[in-house]
Amino acid sequence: xxxxxxxxxxxxxxxxxxxxxxxxxxxxxxxxxxxxxxxxxxxxxxxxxxxxxxxxxxxxxxxxxxxxxxxxxxxxxxxxxxxxxxxxxxxxxxxxxxxxxxxxxxxxxxxxxxxxxxxxxxxxxxxxxxxxxxxxxxxxxxxxxxxxxxxxxxxxxxxxxxxxxxxxxxxxxxxxxxxxxx
Numbered sequence: 001x002x003x004x005x006x007x008x009x010x011x012x013x014x015x016x017x018x019x020x021x022x023x024x025x026x027x028x029x030x031x032x033x034x035x036x037x038x039x040x041x042x043x044x045x046x047x048x049x050x051x052x053x054x055x056x057x058x059x060x061x062x063x064x065x066x067x068x069x070x071x072x073x074x075x076x077x078x079x080x081x082x083x084x085x086x087x088x089x090x091x092x093x094x095x096x097x098x099x100x101x102x103x104x105x106x107x108x109x110x111x112x113x114x115x116x117x118x119x120x121x122x123x124x125x126x127x128x129x130x131x132x133x134x135x136x137x138x139x140x141x142x143x144x145x146x147x148x149x150x151x152x153x154x155x156x157x158x159x160x161x162x163x164x165x166x167x168x169x170x171x172x173x174x175x176x177x178x179x180x181x182x
Contacts, residue, residue: 070172
């Protein structure tokens with residue numbers, strides 16, 4: 001290979017590396033920003049109907065799972081998510097950051113009582129007064145925006161009405177934080 005091609009080859013490889021890294025960084029963030037924008041206002045629980053062959057709100061949804069989602073934005077303060085936890089079927093809550101990274105998961109086997117309270121905060125935020133709950137988690141979110149996703153397996157169609165009612169007891173909302181001590 002001629003030496004005169006070496007600078008072009010080096011430049012091409014440098015551009016390819018930069019495009020690769022930019023794609024790895026930017027693409028997941030754009031996907032999550034688009035997903036969150038389609039979901040409507042943040043810090044409000046959304047309850048999906050039972051998925052069928054036309055459902056695409058969740059990538060590759062299962063018709064045997066009920067989905068609830070809470071897009072969050074911690075710029076206005078901490079977020080409190082509360083949910084009832086059935087121990088008769090599989091249940092889980094997952095949290096995803098603004099780059100689609102999963103940074104938290106808790107399932108029914110890891111939850112002691114019949115409910116869970118998750119307080120999502122950013123580092124440096126003052127904690128709000130906490131309610132009593134069977135299981136309480138203080139979660140430090142790596143990004144200001146993201147998504148909580150709750151999944152509940154429909155173990156038997158006859159249980160669907162009860163599971164749907166239990167699902168709809170979940171909530172998420174911004175809560176006032178305590179004043180920062182001086």
